[in-house]
Amino acid sequence: MNVYDSAKMADVLAPIGFTSCSDAGSADMIILNTCHIREKASEKVYSELGRLRHLKEKRLRNEESTIIAVAGCVAQAEGEEILRRAPYVDIVLGPQTYHRLPEMVARATRAGEEKNNYGRGVLDTDFPTSQKFDYLPNEGGSQGVSAFLSVQEGCDKFCTFCVVPYTRGAEFSRPVEQILNEARCLIEKETKEITLLGQNVNAYHGLDEMGKEIGLGGLIDRLSEVHGVERIRYTTSHPNDMNKDLIRAHGQQEKLMPSLHLPVQSGSNKILQSMNRRHSVENYINVISELRNSRSDMALSSDFIVGFPGETDEDFEQTIDLIKEVKFSQAYSFKYSVRPGTPAGVMVEQVPEELKDERLFVLQDVLKKQQTEFNSSKVGNVLQVLLEKSGRHASQLIGRSQYNQAVHVNASQYYVGQVQDVYIDSVLSHTLQGSIKNHVKDIESRQKSERIEGEHV
Ligand code: 5AD
Ligand code: SF4
Secondary structure, eight states: OOOHHHHHHOOOOOOOOGOOOOOOGOOOOEEEEESSSSTHHHHHHHHHHHHHHHHHHHHHHHHHHHHOEEEEHHHHHHHHHHHHHHHTTOOOOOOTGGHHHHHHHHHHHHHHHHHTTTTOOOOOOOOOOOOOHHHHHHHOSOOOSSEEEEEEOOOOOOOOOOOOHHHHSSOOOOOOHHHHHHHHHHHTTOOOOEEETTTTGGOOOOHHHSOOOEEEEHHHHHHHHHOOEEEEEEEEEGGGGGOOHHHHHHHTTTTOOOOOEEEBBBBBBHHHHHHTOOOOOHHHHHHHHHHHHHHOOOOEEEEESSSTTTTOHHHHHHHHHHHHHHOSSSEEEOOOOOOTTTTTGGOOOOOHHHHHHHHHHHHHHHHHHHHHHHHTTTTSSSEEEEEEEEEEEETTTEEEEEEEEEEEOOOOGGGTTTTEEEEEEETTEEEEEETTHHHHHHHHHHHHHHHHHHOOO
16 A cells, blocks of 8 residues: 555656655655554654654755655654654655645745755644545556556454554545546556555445445456456455455456455454454355355465464464465464554553564464465466566566466566466476466567568568
């Protein structure tokens, strides 16, 4: 979501003359777009700000001014505290207000003169209107072959460990037509694959042109009809919102990729209840089996938290059992970290840090083995790979299989933006290595068409 938001910030700033650059030292404006999901987020921001302060002061000595802005969920949570602790920061803005960035820059610039371009005190963390989508331009810089498109924001679930409902606000779904328009703009650039985004993306319930509410399954049907969209993914989902229609879409819509990120967090019903996840292990397993009935080759990934307050060895073992039963192709796992203001933060049975470390190690070992097993099972097979961009080595391209695995192939730029049948030769840690099946045929047909063009000239 932050990658998407950053791209949108660049889009809203383009008309007033800003363009992105790769060197903070030469930037007229630096925006830290922050995430608050796990511990130490604020401390990281303050230490990064300390570094930027030196940059800003150095530039001031050369009579160059730098606007420093802090955006995102840390900005939303900390608000004025940032201006107090880091008085050289010029703008603090929340995730719902960045469409107003040009105005904030203008206010900061005006305040600049009297404050000697040092700490211009613009604060805009209005909470949360979700009106920003009405003001964001569809037209913008290209996100590349694979792009994000935000369709839903916020969360009403209030898992007891999570800060998102407080920083991103209530659930909100964008209207269908607005989403399709943005998709068409992406396709006009170079995008082939769209990942629909939302903190609770499968809780999507937007209005179509007739004013009728549709769910994510219906939205995927509509997006599949957009000319030029070749692949669709969505993230992140909640198990309770995996409704029948969405499961149906997995079986029906060929453009919808057979991979799904479905966080479960824990394999213990006691812990799930204490997390306020509102589903059981059995519900989760049931959803997975319905999904696999609808699309037999679904690849599943998930999020896990170890060391949630009250988690015993037995609870932890149940998580390992769940992993072994479902078999994940990929996963993210975290030690529970206290988020101030959340119910779990004040639960009494906090798990000691060393025990969290131990459990994380064990859990990641099991998950890593499953990932390797899944990847290895593809060696000798042909996967459909969307080639996205150049790799680190000359004539290497990086793409993603339908199962969301990173795949490297040796091929020319000609293939960027194409879905190709790739024969998988080997697995290198997390990445697959493959070769394009029709490589020779493609080269021949390209040479032939070049010859014909040459003759015509
Ligand atoms: N501690 C550890 N992990 C967390 N996550 C969210 N909040 C916390 C927390 N307080 C993890 C969850 C979620 C992912 C995005 O981050 O697993 O699915
Ligand atoms: Fe956080 Fe996801 Fe739970 Fe919402 S559903 S509170 S975003 S973990």
